[in-house]
Amino acid sequence: MTTEPSTTAPSTTGDAFAGAVPFSGPRFHVEPAELYRELRRDHGAVAPVLLDGDVPAWLVLGYRELLHVTNDPVLFSRDSDLWNQWDRIPGDWPLLPMIGRKQPSILYTVGERHRQRAAMMSHAMEAVDPFELRRTAERYADRLIDSFCARGRADLLAEFAMLLPVRVLARLYGFTDEQGPALVKAINDLVDSTEDAIAGQTHVFTAMAELLELKKERPGPDVVSRMLADRYDFSDDEIVQDMMVMTVAGHQPTADWIGNSLRLMLTDDRFAASFSGGRHSVGQAMNEVLWEDTPTQNIAGRWASRDTRVGGRQIRAGDLLILGFAAANADPQVHLEGGGPTHGNNAFFSFGHGEHRCPFPAQEIAEVIARTGIEVLLDRLPDIDLAVAPETLVRRASPWLRGMTRLPVRFTPTPALGDRP
Known part of the structure; x- marks a missing residue:
């Protein structure tokens, strides 16, 4: 371990952010656990970071500090209009899709309005x-496996994990199967904050708006139609924004949950039993x-509604706090490093916490699709094995979501099953 974080940058934002670390770069996707340990060692439970363009923010690393922030929606608001840095943000800033201003979505509403929107979304998903859902996930999984099973090799990320969630969600929401691939690319561009992030956001918005209009004319047994039937006084634009949130938050993390779980099972001998029928190990790996x-x-974020202190840091009114889920999960005050058993322990921050936590029906849908x-x-390809050395697997370059760029495997070729009812 180095004595100082190798990514430390000079501060341009005053003494409070002296020694701030750029919130980007390879360490966030190559060795994030080590980086979070260094940040905790050098800065404590709340670390100063610099977003793209040297925009300052606070990264909350401590488990208890994250509980404090997420449990107080008044002091630490989701209202992004509070941000004291908007005068520095250009219109083409690549993080705008992740930190939007005046976006009429559930992510940035507070109080009773937020509770109504959460209820609308939860009721629509509870009816699934x-x-x-499981039959649909099985059917689409079989179709995807049929496309590569005769080859004896595949990239499980590009050909399976990155396609399955959006296929299932598209069916639940009312999209056609043909719209899936373009949605996957647009969602990836949006969440990875690439140069195509704004274009990705525009594509997803347009697709959602067109689907909403279709369902207003021809409602069906789908999530979007149920949202329209239970819309309170929400505008079309508000519902479209919430559809975007549901799709992006439902697809990408679920795809990475599948990919990361398969990587663990393919590289860790503890899960070898799964490849000979040990179903219980699948749930253990996912947990x-x-x-x-x-x-x-990491999630952006919360904005302080007044001056306060968190983790020994002076937080100014309007400061942005980034929620460091991964760092908090690894906080040595609450987590046994070197892994005591985690199966059955659901106190992780992976679905958020507090009023803005991922709705429980959405968590259940994600878990059913992934598992x-x-x-x-594993049933179809029981002898599947990693086709490259584990250390050559590359993570996607994003500080927000953690997933791989590819997961090449080999297996005994097997015939396709074909479409089944």
């Missing part, structure tokens, strides 16, 4: 039949990933 390798690493996909894959 869990047995039909461990949510602790040790959570897809949702079903992994189980179908």
